[in-house]
Amino acid sequence: MGYREIHQESIRDPEGFWHKQAGRLDWFEPPEEVLSRDDRGFYRWFRGGKLNVSYLALDAHVNAGRGEQTAIFYDSPVSGTKSAYTYRELRDEVARAAGMLRDLGVAHGDRVVIYMPMIPEAVIAMLACARLGAIHSVVFGGFAANELAVRIDDAQPKVVLTASCGIEFDRVIPYQPLVNEALRRSEYNPSHVVYVRRPQAEVDLEPGRDLDWQHAVTEAEPADPVAVDATDPLYILYTSGTTGKPKGVVREGGGYAVALNWTMEAVYDLHPGEVFWTASDVGWVVGHSYIVYAPLIRGCTSVVYEGKPVRTPDAGAFWRVISEYGAKAFFTAPTAFRAVKKEDPEARHLEHYDISCLENVFVAGERLDPPTYEWLADTLQRPVIDHWWQTETGWPIVANPMGIEPMPVKSGSATLPMAGYDIRVLDDSGRELPAGEQGNLAIKLPLPPGCLPTLWNDDARFRKSYLDRFTGFYDTSDGGYIDEDGYVFIMGRVDDVINVAGHRLSTGEMEEVIGNHSSVAECAVVGIHDELKGELPVGFVVLKDGADIGQEALEQDLVKMIRDEIGAIAALRQVAIVQKLPKTRSGKILRKSIRTLAKESRDEVPTPSTIDDPGSLDEIAEAMQAHGIGRYAR
Ligand code: COA
Ligand code: AMP
Secondary structure, eight states, X not given: OOHHHXXXXXXXXXXXXXXXXXXXXXXXXXXXXXXXXXXXXOEEEEETOXXXXXXXXXXXXXXXXXXXXXXXEEEETTTTEEEEEEHHHHHHHHHHHHHHHXXXXXXXXXXXXXXXXXXXXXXXXXXXXXXXXXXXXXXXXXXXXXXXXXXXXXXXXXXXXXXXXXXXXXEEXXXXXXXXXXXXXXXXXXXXXXXXOBTTBOOOOOTTXXXXXXXXXXXXXXXXXXXXXXXXXXXXXXXXXXSSSOEEEEEEHHHXXXXXXXXXXXXXXXXXXXXXXXXXXXXXXXXXXXXXXXXXXXXOEEEEEOSOSSSSXXXXXXXXXXXXXXXXXXXXXXXXXXXXXXXXXXXXXXXXXXXXTXXXXXXXXXXXXXXXXXXXXXXXXXXXXXXXXXXXXXXXXXXXXXXXXXXXXXXXXXXXXXXXXXXXXXXXXXOBOOTTOOEEEEEESXXXXXXOSSBTXXXXXXXXXXXXXXXXXXXXXXXXXXXXXXXXXXXXXXXXXEEETTEEEEHHXXXXXXXXXXXXXXXXXXXXXXTTTEEEEEEEEEEOTTOOOOHHHHHHHHHHHHHHHTOGGGOOOEEEEOSOOOBBTTSOBOHHHHHHHHHXXXXXXXXXXXXXXXXXXXXXXXXXXXXXXXXXXX
């Protein structure tokens, strides 16, 4: 069957389609119902089915005689380490780590927070939780203590699994001070913290609470996989919303395993035994799905890379790793390729490596800008596949189905909807728009398996954020259009979420942090185009009457506050003091006009009819010029 028939079948008969896909996995007990609705009216996939995702990812392959195949390669230029684990070795490590968690009182349904750099123990920790039916919540290592504290309070984990440090290029980032500070700030107290001790940083274990990973794992008896319901949460992954409080996206094991397994073949064209390298981080959804769960469920070999695209040690890092491990497919964010292109525009490093193994390159996380696409396609002479997805969906909504039927690429489009996604473009009143017209991208319910069933402990926010705006649809908060051939073009977020170097961040959260400065009366943070990182946050601040602080001192304070409260990845560097923010007469800040002013001159930016003072827009334009912001960047 070709792509269009498969997609149509998945929309016409979702239950039949996904039932067939579910049959390809090794269930402990098959589902009673493929698709159902729970007592809250939320759609659920594979109710009554019992399985264990760690079993599917490990034991099933060992039992099938593939135990000696490499499951993961670990490659860490920042620590000068390389290692490999076969499926059998990884299963045994995971079983022992699960035994350690069980000894610490972790059982089915309990939460475990994982705050780790890109080391094998991060993968082992996730699979160990899955083995017990415990729910992991991985927190990206680039988040500061406060972000960790917020997640600990929301998830209430029995245990935190962490490491003594992360390594950024050549800079060691000790984690213990961050973890201790998070625990000091959180109201909820986990009973234990387990540290993977790395030689680059020591830890000082607090007796009774803190444990040494190696020691605890060695003492533990291996744990067998526990049969869990397909509808039980496998993990919670927090992601930025429009407010300071992150959203806990819940992922259920059954639907996720079925959907990921389908994508490995249909989208990524990968088969058991082949090598997949996703250069991301286990702290992001891309890392959960395509470093850990999908490649292992599919019986592929996954590369766990602790390094950067550049300066570890050079802009040839990607080509080295692809050639060294024989990656058939490679997946990263466009920003990573922009970093490579900036340092090595002629791709001279490529001359030193044989990357003939590589068949397809996939990118996601932010818009693939045409210059980067062209550079990549020219340099690599291979298909470069843009695909669109969100933490909420866990797998691509729109992609090019390379394993079914590679479709012609259209520049600027992420190509076509994947199985089960019925995408419509709606205007603000919910009316469907014709082909070619830009509006809100919405997905007709039910969402396919693997997408979020709700938010952790917050059904009301789930309804409000995703379901209430357009009845019968999931609101993606992305804008875009669909052309006559069904190709989907993503134009970017329509809310206050921004994408900085492929990292999803909330400008609302940054505004809350800035608002806590004693001199700040009010502020607006907007995402402004950046050549390398896609977007960068910039703050416009109105001072309190009588505040005695200069521009430079304020900027320094605010940059530090954002780093301390959210993390260095938020990358706020520029702040401008203004007398007044542009607002509507009802007091809503006109962020869109500010964003447009960063791209176009004041003459070209229409003054909204609802504005209370057109002079405030002039002042923003002047501030941008004075501070070298956006189009005035020096
Ligand atoms: N732990 C601690 N700090 C981290 C971190 C982590 N895991 N990740 C990033 N940071 C820090 C960086 O060290 C940097 O700190 P600095 O301001 O003190 O220098 C800051 O956060 C900003 O990081 P980043 O935005 O990554 O910029 P960079 O200049 O260090 O690197 C790139 C630029 C393009 C190389 C890098 O952003 C990259 O590889 N991006 C790909 C992102 C990605 O894979 N996203 C996943 C979606 S698929
Ligand atoms: P995250 O939840 O971190 O994966 O971020 C999801 C957001 O990233 C989406 O809502 C989009 O705004 C953006 N995004 C992801 N992939 C793409 C893509 N291929 N093209 C454009 N934007 C993308």
